[in-house]
Amino acid sequence: MTAVAAPEKAGSRGVAPTQGLRKPRRYGRILLYVALVLGAIPTLLPFVWLVRSALMQDAQMFVSPPEWIPSPFQWSNFGEALTSQPFGRYFVNTLVIAVISVLGTVLTCSVAAFSFSRLRWRGRDVVFALLLSGVMLPYAVTLIPTFVMWQELGALDTIAPLTVPSWFAGAGGGVFNIFLLRQFFLTIPFELDEAAYIDGASPWRVFWTIVMPLSKPAIIVVTIFTFIGTWNDFLGPLLYLQSEENYTLSLGLASFQSMYLTQWGYLMAASAAVIAPIIALFFFLQRYFIEGVTLTGIKN
Amino acid sequence: MRRLETRWGILMALPAILGFLIFTIGPMAASAFFSFTDWTIGASPSFIGLDNYTAMVGDELFWKSLTATTYYTLGSVPLVLIVSFAVAMLLNQKVRGLSAWRTIFYLPTLVPAIANVVLWIWIFNPDFGLLNSLLRQGGLPDSQWIYGESTAVPSLIIMSTWGFGNTMVIFLAGLQGVPRHLYEAVSIDGGGAWRRFWHVTLPMMTPTIFYNLVVGVVGTFQVFNQAYVMTEGGPNHATLFYVYYLFRKAFTESEMGYASALAWTLFMIIMVVTFLMFRNARRWVYYEMAGAR
Structure with a gap:
C-alpha cells in the first residue's frame, strides 16, 4: 500500500490530489x-x-x-520512399513557410497584444472586441475571395498567400494568439512600464526590453502552435501551390499517396518520416505543449 | 504622453487591424456579394439575387453533404467527449508516471493531418489492414470500413476518436481546478466515490464540458481532409462532407457564386447551432458567479 501511495516522482508535474481522501x-x-x-x-x-x-x-x-x-x-523502404520524390525539398519548403509564419505571427501579434493591454487609446476595447468576433467565422467563408485576391495579384504558386497573412497578425486564427498574449501581458506589473516612461523610454522600448523578455512562456506557446499549424496545414498549400518543386511535406505526402496507392511499405515510411520531426519537437518542448493546450482551454 | 500613447497604440495595433480588414472583413463582404451572383472564374459575376440559395433547396448533394456532416458531428463529438473525459478522470487519480501517460494519450494529436489520413487508409484496408486483421483473428466478419457506404462515416468517427488528446488535456486541467474542499464536504456527509463524481466533479466540470462541446461541434462541421484524401466524398456520396462539397463546387466545377452561397449557409448554420448551445447551456452549465445570484 505504501508503494501505491508514494508521492509522484520529481519531473512529472504535480497534480492536486482530489479523490485521495480515503486510502x-x-x-x-x-x-x-x-x-x-x-x-x-x-x-x-x-x-x-x-x-x-x-x-x-x-x-x-x-x-x-x-x-x-x-x-x-x-530499412531501404525509407531510402526508396524519400528519394522517389524530393522530400528533402518539401521539408525545406515547409520549414521556410513555417519559420516566416512564426516570425510574422509572434511579432505582429505581440505588438498588437501590447497595444491592447498596456497602451490606452480611444476605441481600443471596441477594436479588440471586433477582432475577437472574427474567431467564430468558418474558414470556408473567406476561402474563395481570398483565393481570387491572390490570383488577381499573380501570387499563385508562391509562398506569399501562405506567409503574408501571418505578418498581419496571422489573420483568422491569429486573433486567438493576440488574446493569449494579451492575457499574459496583463499579469506583468504596470509599475515597470511607468518607471521606464519616467526615464524617457518610448512604448516600443518598453515593449521590446521589458514586456517581451518577461513573456517567454507565452511566446513559446504561440510559436509552437503557429509552427505546428503551418507545418500540418494541408488546405492552404493545396489551394495555392501548384508546381511540384514548391510542395510542402503535407502536399508531397498526399501526392505520393495517390501515386503509390498500394506500396504500403513506402507509404508508411514516408508518413513516419513526416511524423517524426513533430514528435521530436514535442519531446523537447513537452511542458509548453501541455501548458499551451491548457491555456487555450481555460480562456473561457 | 497621452498623445504619444495613442499614436503608438494605433501604430502597434495596425498590422492586426489591417489584417482583419484585408483577410476577414474584405473577403467576408466579397463572399456575401458573390453568393448573390452566377460566377465562374474568368467570367465576370452576374447578379442573380437569391437564386443560389433557392437552388440549394433542390440540390440533392447539398442535403446529402449536410446529412453526412451532421452524422459525423453527432457521432464524433460525444464519443470524443466521453473518451477524453474518462481518460482525464483516470489520470486525475494519483497516477504514477502521470506525464508519461499523458504523453501516450496526447501523441496521436501530433500526427500531421495528411500523415494521419495516409496511416488510416492503411489501417482501414479491407484486405491487409490492421482492423480487419484483428477482426479475423477474433473470428469476426470483415468490414468494408471507409469503402462501404454504411460504414464509411462510422469509420471516420472511429478515426477522429484517436485524436482525443487535446480535449483530454483540457479536461485534465479542469479536473485539477475543482476545489478540494468540495470533495471533503461530500466525504464528511458520508458520500462515496459515486456521489463525489455526481455532485461535485460533474457539476464543476460543466463549463469545461461546454467549452469542449462548442469547439468540437464547430470543428467537426468543417471536416475536410478525410473526404478529400481518403474517400473523395464516396462511396456513393456517403462522406460528402460540407466543406469538401463546397471545395469541389468552387475549385473543381468553378461555380464560385454557388460555393460562396454554400459558405454563407454554413456560417449561418454554425451561428444558429452555437446560439442554441449557448441558450441551452443556462440549463446545465454551472458558473460559480451565476450560482451566487
Whole structure:
C-alpha cells in the first residue's frame, strides 16, 4: 500500500490530489492501471502498425494472420520512399513557410497584444472586441475571395498567400494568439512600464526590453502552435501551390499517396518520416505543449 | 504622453487591424456579394439575387453533404467527449508516471493531418489492414470500413476518436481546478466515490464540458481532409462532407457564386447551432458567479 501511495516522482508535474481522501483500496488501484493500459493499447496500436509496416517487406506485410516483427528489417523502404520524390525539398519548403509564419505571427501579434493591454487609446476595447468576433467565422467563408485576391495579384504558386497573412497578425486564427498574449501581458506589473516612461523610454522600448523578455512562456506557446499549424496545414498549400518543386511535406505526402496507392511499405515510411520531426519537437518542448493546450482551454 | 500613447497604440495595433480588414472583413463582404451572383472564374459575376440559395433547396448533394456532416458531428463529438473525459478522470487519480501517460494519450494529436489520413487508409484496408486483421483473428466478419457506404462515416468517427488528446488535456486541467474542499464536504456527509463524481466533479466540470462541446461541434462541421484524401466524398456520396462539397463546387466545377452561397449557409448554420448551445447551456452549465445570484 505504501508503494501505491508514494508521492509522484520529481519531473512529472504535480497534480492536486482530489479523490485521495480515503486510502483507495488495493484492487481499486489495480483496476485504475488496468483501465489505463486498456486505453493505451488502442492509442498506441496505430503507431506500432505504422512503424512495423514502414520496416517490412511487401511479402511479409500480406501474410495472414498479420506478423508484428519485421524480418528482415527493410530499412531501404525509407531510402526508396524519400528519394522517389524530393522530400528533402518539401521539408525545406515547409520549414521556410513555417519559420516566416512564426516570425510574422509572434511579432505582429505581440505588438498588437501590447497595444491592447498596456497602451490606452480611444476605441481600443471596441477594436479588440471586433477582432475577437472574427474567431467564430468558418474558414470556408473567406476561402474563395481570398483565393481570387491572390490570383488577381499573380501570387499563385508562391509562398506569399501562405506567409503574408501571418505578418498581419496571422489573420483568422491569429486573433486567438493576440488574446493569449494579451492575457499574459496583463499579469506583468504596470509599475515597470511607468518607471521606464519616467526615464524617457518610448512604448516600443518598453515593449521590446521589458514586456517581451518577461513573456517567454507565452511566446513559446504561440510559436509552437503557429509552427505546428503551418507545418500540418494541408488546405492552404493545396489551394495555392501548384508546381511540384514548391510542395510542402503535407502536399508531397498526399501526392505520393495517390501515386503509390498500394506500396504500403513506402507509404508508411514516408508518413513516419513526416511524423517524426513533430514528435521530436514535442519531446523537447513537452511542458509548453501541455501548458499551451491548457491555456487555450481555460480562456473561457 | 497621452498623445504619444495613442499614436503608438494605433501604430502597434495596425498590422492586426489591417489584417482583419484585408483577410476577414474584405473577403467576408466579397463572399456575401458573390453568393448573390452566377460566377465562374474568368467570367465576370452576374447578379442573380437569391437564386443560389433557392437552388440549394433542390440540390440533392447539398442535403446529402449536410446529412453526412451532421452524422459525423453527432457521432464524433460525444464519443470524443466521453473518451477524453474518462481518460482525464483516470489520470486525475494519483497516477504514477502521470506525464508519461499523458504523453501516450496526447501523441496521436501530433500526427500531421495528411500523415494521419495516409496511416488510416492503411489501417482501414479491407484486405491487409490492421482492423480487419484483428477482426479475423477474433473470428469476426470483415468490414468494408471507409469503402462501404454504411460504414464509411462510422469509420471516420472511429478515426477522429484517436485524436482525443487535446480535449483530454483540457479536461485534465479542469479536473485539477475543482476545489478540494468540495470533495471533503461530500466525504464528511458520508458520500462515496459515486456521489463525489455526481455532485461535485460533474457539476464543476460543466463549463469545461461546454467549452469542449462548442469547439468540437464547430470543428467537426468543417471536416475536410478525410473526404478529400481518403474517400473523395464516396462511396456513393456517403462522406460528402460540407466543406469538401463546397471545395469541389468552387475549385473543381468553378461555380464560385454557388460555393460562396454554400459558405454563407454554413456560417449561418454554425451561428444558429452555437446560439442554441449557448441558450441551452443556462440549463446545465454551472458558473460559480451565476450560482451566487
